[in-house]
Amino acid sequence: xxxxxxxxxxxxxxxxxxxxxxxxxxxxxxxxxxxxxxxxxxxxxxxxxxxxxxxxxxxxxxxxxxxxxxxxxxxxxxxxxxxxxxxxxxxxxxxxxxxxxxxxxxxxxxxxxxxxxxxxxxxxxxxxxxxxxxxxxxxxxxxxxxxxxxxxxxxxxxxxxxxxxxxxxxxxxxxxxxxxxxxxxxxxxxxxxxxxxxxxxxxxxxxxxxxxxxxxxxxxxxxxxxxxxxxxxxxxxxxxxxxxxxxxxxxxxxxxxxxxxxxxxxxxxxxxxxxxxxxxxxxxxxxxxxxxxxxxxxxxxxxxxxxxxxxxxxxxxxxxxxxxxxxxxxxxxxxxxxxxxxxxxxxxxxxxxxxxxxxxxxxxxxxxxxxxxxxxxxxxxxxxxxxxxxxxxxxxxxxxxxxxxxxxxxxxxxxxxxxxxxxxxxxxxxxxxxxxxxxxxxxxxxxxxxxxxxxxxxxxxxxxxxxxxxxxxxxxxxxxxxxxxxxxxxxxxxxxxxxxxxxxxxxxxxxxxxxxxxxxxxxxxxxxxxxxxxxxxxxxxxxxxxxxxxxxxxxxxxxxxxxxxxxxxxxxxxxxxxxxxxxxxxxxxxx
Amino acid sequence: xxxxxxxxxxxxxxxxxxxxxxxxxxxxxxxxxxxxxxxxxxxxxxxxxxxxxxxxxxxxxxxxxxxxxxxxxxxxxxxxxxxxxxxxxxxxxxxxxxxxxxxxxxxxxxxxxxxxxxxxxxxxxxxxxxxxxxxxxxxxxxxxxxxxxxxxxxxxxxxxxxxxxxxxxxxxxxxxxxxxxxxxxxxxxxx
Numbered sequence: 001x002x003x004x005x006x007x008x009x010x011x012x013x014x015x016x017x018x019x020x021x022x023x024x025x026x027x028x029x030x031x032x033x034x035x036x037x038x039x040x041x042x043x044x045x046x047x048x049x050x051x052x053x054x055x056x057x058x059x060x061x062x063x064x065x066x067x068x069x070x071x072x073x074x075x076x077x078x079x080x081x082x083x084x085x086x087x088x089x090x091x092x093x094x095x096x097x098x099x100x101x102x103x104x105x106x107x108x109x110x111x112x113x114x115x116x117x118x119x120x121x122x123x124x125x126x127x128x129x130x131x132x133x134x135x136x137x138x139x140x141x142x143x144x145x146x147x148x149x150x151x152x153x154x155x156x157x158x159x160x161x162x163x164x165x166x167x168x169x170x171x172x173x174x175x176x177x178x179x180x181x182x183x184x185x186x187x188x189x190x191x192x193x194x195x196x197x198x199x200x201x202x203x204x205x206x207x208x209x210x211x212x213x214x215x216x217x218x219x220x221x222x223x224x225x226x227x228x229x230x231x232x233x234x235x236x237x238x239x240x241x242x243x244x245x246x247x248x249x250x251x252x253x254x255x256x257x258x259x260x261x262x263x264x265x266x267x268x269x270x271x272x273x274x275x276x277x278x279x280x281x282x283x284x285x286x287x288x289x290x291x292x293x294x295x296x297x298x299x300x301x302x303x304x305x306x307x308x309x310x311x312x313x314x315x316x317x318x319x320x321x322x323x324x325x326x327x328x329x330x331x332x333x334x335x336x337x338x339x340x341x342x343x344x345x346x347x348x349x350x351x352x353x354x355x356x357x358x359x360x361x362x363x364x365x366x367x368x369x370x371x372x373x374x375x376x377x378x379x380x381x382x383x384x385x386x387x388x389x390x391x392x393x394x395x396x397x398x399x400x401x402x403x404x405x406x407x408x409x410x411x412x413x414x415x416x417x418x419x420x421x422x423x424x425x426x427x428x429x430x431x432x433x434x435x436x437x438x439x440x441x442x443x444x445x446x447x448x449x450x451x452x453x454x455x456x457x458x459x460x461x462x463x464x465x466x467x468x469x470x471x472x473x474x475x476x477x478x479x480x481x482x483x484x485x486x487x488x489x490x491x492x493x494x495x496x497x498x499x500x501x502x503x504x505x506x507x508x509x510x511x512x513x514x515x516x517x518x519x520x521x522x523x524x525x526x527x528x529x530x531x532x533x534x535x536x537x538x539x540x541x542x543x544x545x546x547x548x549x550x551x552x553x554x555x556x557x558x559x560x561x562x563x564x565x566x567x568x569x570x571x572x573x574x575x576x577x578x579x580x581x582x583x584x585x586x587x588x589x590x591x
Numbered sequence: 592x593x594x595x596x597x598x599x600x601x602x603x604x605x606x607x608x609x610x611x612x613x614x615x616x617x618x619x620x621x622x623x624x625x626x627x628x629x630x631x632x633x634x635x636x637x638x639x640x641x642x643x644x645x646x647x648x649x650x651x652x653x654x655x656x657x658x659x660x661x662x663x664x665x666x667x668x669x670x671x672x673x674x675x676x677x678x679x680x681x682x683x684x685x686x687x688x689x690x691x692x693x694x695x696x697x698x699x700x701x702x703x704x705x706x707x708x709x710x711x712x713x714x715x716x717x718x719x720x721x722x723x724x725x726x727x728x729x730x731x732x733x734x735x736x737x738x739x740x741x742x743x744x745x746x747x748x749x750x751x752x753x754x755x756x757x758x759x760x761x762x763x764x765x766x767x768x769x770x771x772x773x774x775x776x777x778x779x780x781x782x
Contacts, residue, residue, distance in 0.1 A: 004616060004617070004620055004626065004628075108631060132627070132654070161629060161654055161655060164629065164630055164631075165627060165628060165629035165630070165654030165655070166616065166626075166627065166628040166629075166654075167626075167627050167628075167651075167654065168620065168625065168626070236653075236654070239652045239653045239654065240652075240653050242652040242653070243652040243653040309653070309655050309656065309657040310653050310655075310656065310657050310660075311656070311657015311658055311659065311660065312657060314657070322657075322658065322659035322660070323659065323681050324658055324659045324677045325659075325676050325677055325679050325681065325683075325715045325716060326676075326677060327673040327674070327676040327677065327711065327712075327715075328673075328711065330705075331673055331705040331707070331708055331711065332670065332673050332674050332705070333670060333694055333696055333697055333702050333704070333705060334694060334696060335603065335638065335639055335640050335670075335671075335694040335695075336638075336639070336694070336695055336696075337637035337638055337639040338637055338638045338695050339637065340637055340638070366637065369637065373695065373696075373699075374699060545699070545700060548698065548699040548700065549699070551695065551699075553638050553695065553698060555698065556693060556697075556698040556699075556700075557698070557699060557700035559700060559703065
């Protein structure tokens with residue numbers, strides 16, 4: 001039977017068919033739906049981890065115990081998981097172990113566009129790259145076989161276009177994979193220096209065997225057509241190349257890309273007149289070909305920045321310029337993402353944006369938008385969990401150099417559990433005079449509402465332990481801890497001023513559900529429900545536009561009437577604009 | 592149909608673009624085509640642009656196209672039409688919803704909603720434009736705008752021989768089947 005699946009859904013299907021028993025992930029676009037899809041298969045124990053390092057480590061534990069296991073994350077998540085990754089390469093596995101890395105060429109929803117094939121080479125593990133949904137299902141099954149046969153972890157490298165595009169996938173049955181009986185093997189699984197020294201040369205030997213395999217596996221496939229042009233390519237770039245050249249070129253499609261099938265590449269190179277390397281982002285294959293003395297054309301023509309598409313390849317290699325219907329640029333107004341109507345972060349950032357002499361360190365999540373117009377609150381965003389540690393470092397620099405500047409960091413609930421908690425422990429331990437704000441919207445908002453340790457529900461939606469953030473924060477030694485409603489502007493203002501007045505690390509927790517969240521019974525009990533709407537009293541409106549400075553997408557300014565207007569379809573009645581209006585011109589209806 | 596056909600949907604988060612492309616893909620698969628579909632929805636839920644691409648033919652390689660390659664652009668919002676026009680083939684067609692969703696810089700009164708977009712589009716490509724959102728609202732649910740536009744797409748692409756009513760029955764929630772079938776028919780009548 002065939003089904004129309006995304007690459008992410010196909011990976012889940014393939015993992016199930018391969019007999020995987022355990023899977024863990026931290027949500028991150030474009031990887032999030034992998035675990036959400038795995039969760040539908042009850043044969044697999046699937047769970048959200050607090051971060052990618054934890055996800056990989058639990059998957060390693062399951063593998064050592066003898067089960068086939070999977071960890072999934074986005075490209076930047078592998079940076080977090082890099083520590084265990086480099087050592088699991090030394091120890092090897094028991095049950096097959098696959099680490100899915102979903103890279104994001106084009107930065108559709110990421111802070112950088114790193115090419116994680118280098119992680120496979122750097123850490124010395126196998127790398128497999130599917131080109132579409134069907135291969136995502138087929139190749140992950142191969143990945144488990146390779147992982148066990150060579151006693152190696154496999155980095156399964158996907159990209160946004162493979163993760164999020166759909167194609168027809170042939171479905172199969174679940175393989176009978178019996179857990180490998182657990183045997184204690186300290187010399188294999190204790191990576192202490194004495195053992196590690198022995199493991200390293202063994203790993204180098206293993207890589208040689210893997211290269212032999214790479215030269216013979218059908219994952220690296222030659223398609224001979226016209227021999228004038230030969231193309232070495234991998235991942236979704238193969239689909240683009242095929243689209244452009246069809247049967248006017250021959251292909252070496254690399255599905256197993258670490259170690260590369262260098263002999264196969266050499267043989268292929270001899271067969272064709274001109275050799276192109278078409279790969280997205282970095283010249284991972286090309287560099288190694290050049291090292292091996294193979295003449296080829298790659299990054300001198302194909303961009304190393306951004307996502308590829310067939311058009312870019314046709315232009316770069318064939319000089320094909322398509323006639324385009326050009327639309328005058330001045331007629332296009334940007335459509336930047338904004339905090340949603342009723343977003344609990346709006347009130348907080350609006351109050352904060354009015355304060356002077358503050359450096360605000362931000363973090364990765366919806367609240368990154370606090371840096372955008374018209375709020376312009378945040379000074380810096382680097383990576384998950386960095387807000388609190390950066391605030392701590394900045395404060396030390398200011399104090400040491402006699403600069404009077406208040407430092408405040410903002411971080412979301414899920415991100416706080418991810419790596420923020422470590423940073424806050426560091427700030428508490430070093431008695432940093434900073435204010436850390438945990439924006440608790442009762443869900444992981446950015447990636448589309450995944451549960452986290454603060455929500456009280458598991459990936460499957462079952463009730464579970466709920467972390468009490470204020471209690472946790474107090475337990476690490478923070479003396480000043482307050483929880484506020486971020487929609488009440490005076491409450492926010494008072495809390496921020498009091499926190500700054502406190503000597504030592506202070507924490508504010510803003511607690512209000514994401515405007516798009518489906519309320520749980522506990523939420524309804526705690527927060528009630530916002531069913532009323534706000535409207536502009538046109539007699540009182542002076543057209544001062546202060547309400548529009550909150551950045552609410554439901555509020556617009558009518559240039560003809562010179563009055564503010566609130567869209568009743570989208571307003572959720574959060575009252576932030578009502579509090580911001582200096583003329584009491586915004587009222588609540590339906591009460 | 593040996594040649595691969597390319598459909599580009601464009602609009603704003605929440606307009607039902609992804610559902611419309613799913614209905615299209617499901618019908619095309621039923622009709623025996625190879626189909627690939629790709630979506631970009633990174634920060635779309637927060638008021639950003641959303642686009643999806645559906646490609647179909649005997650055998651489809653790439654899930655995406657580049658500029659100048661769409662056979663048809665179905666735009667759910669006027670301003671978005673201009674933004675994606677360079678993806679259209681020189682002889683491509685456009686279906687436009689005559690509906691405005693002002694973006695953040697327009698809402699705060701910094702910039703005006705640009706005028707004359709439709710005229711500009713019409714001067715460059717075969718364009719079918721109508722207020723699908725109004726038709727949907729009159730039907731009783733503005734959320735069926737996507738299926739009204741989908742009906743127009745079916746007509747413009749000559750895909751009438753596929754049983755779209757059946758596809759809708761299999762794709763949308765039961766209580767929305769009737770209204771969506773009405774929306775489909777009204778959409779088809781616009782061309």
